[in-house]
Amino acid sequence: MIKFLSNEWVKALCRELNQSEAYAQAAKNWEGDFYFIVEPGGPVEEPVIFYVDLWHGKCREAKIVADEREKQPAFRMSAPLSAWRKVIEKELDPIQGLLTRKLKLKGNMAMIMRNVKAAQELVNCCTLIPTEFPSE
């Protein structure tokens, strides 16, 4: 099992993305990097910021950043741990999460809505990681 709020986890996500033919195909036109931010609350004392650079169906870089100012990603998606867990365990559709504002997005929503298949494959890759979530 890989602990969720760790560098190891986001690097595992990068590996899964780069091994996924389905993701490569679905995201072949995608250009844009992300911050996936786990907001403080419960066992999360400080925000945890995953940086993931996605480019034409591949993951170019993935790591935890300590300072939000380190990168200037095209998209910033943030939510509490409980919401991220539901997305990763496929209990919450990320688009539905955005509509209900359980997930908050800064960035061009239209670009995401034009690439819903890529978003879906990204979530599929998350589900392949044997994830250990912190107790809430």
Add this chain to the structure above:
Amino acid sequence: MWFFASPEIVFGEDALSYLSEIEGKRALIVTDENMVRLGFVDKVIGHLKEAGIEARVFAEVEHDPSLETAKRGAQAALDYGPDWIVGLGGGSSMDAAKAVWVLYERPDLEPDEISPIETLGLRRKARLITIPTTSGTGAEATWAIVLTDTEARRKLGLGSRENVADIAIVDPALATTMPPQLTADTGMDALTHAIEGYTCTWHNDFSDGLCLKAVKLVFDYLPRAYEKGDPEAREKMHNAACIAGLGFGNALAALAHSLGHSLGAVFHVPHGRAVGLFLPYTIEFSVRGGKTRYAEIARFLGLPAGSEEEGAASLVTAIRGLLKKLNQPSTIGELGISPDEFEAELPKLVENAENDSCTVTSTRIPSTEEFERLFRYAYEGRNIDF
């Protein structure tokens, strides 16, 4: 957490006269040339005049309105300064009116930035009235805005809950001039909304009853509205379309819409004809993945539904029977698209459908290869067996 959004709905005989009771100063009517020719625009202006409201007309909305049309309409609104935007016509005019309204209130936005994650802050300058003249899209009651990106040849699903109309006027007299083909196309759109609103993954307790009622109304009245155009059938279909709009608008749609949007954008097939064509195929495909509720719909219609599979098969048979009564195409080939044209555009059809927002709310999401097969089977009219 979820939401149920609805305009105030004024319906039935003489509903249009409600316009003479509203308060305001200026209205911009967003519509198409046909509405002007049919005299509907004059009727609306007449009622507004009784209310002391002057009006200007933007009658440049085309079928499948483009992002550019929405921008031109917004400029017309900015030039005029209305406190009401009135969307009059079919889904194209009403969707364009929603976009015009948002861009009038928020000129800092591009049309494709109208999304549910932004707080739009509408109703500072104007409010929106929607008046359908076809019985199908339900756009009068939904917050969705479908605009076409002509450059990318695909339809974009935009919108925010904030842009649901303040008032929807559902007057059956406005639907009486629909020719049979338009009655059939738009009626199949209403049926597809109702069935997919009930069976998509975002279905909910608040939308379910509306969808079931709309399905029944369509099966009961669409053939009569198409064949005879009698007033009762027209009125019931006008109501059915709005009820289906409320139903699916507060849930979502599913695969028949993904495939239909794609086909419509690439081959310019009318929306209702396209989604109605795909509906039997997508039911056959979806039921093989489990988690569907077609038997519940079939039971509500009094069709055989001892199991989910039998219910789905009954529903498919009923839909195909309805398509036949309405002289609607049941295959892509029957649309007059040649095999060569179809094959040349198949990759684009698949790419569009895969990235349609209705795909993610389908109970069974096809792979790329399955999308390709779905299109091929629908081209040839083969029952889905995968």
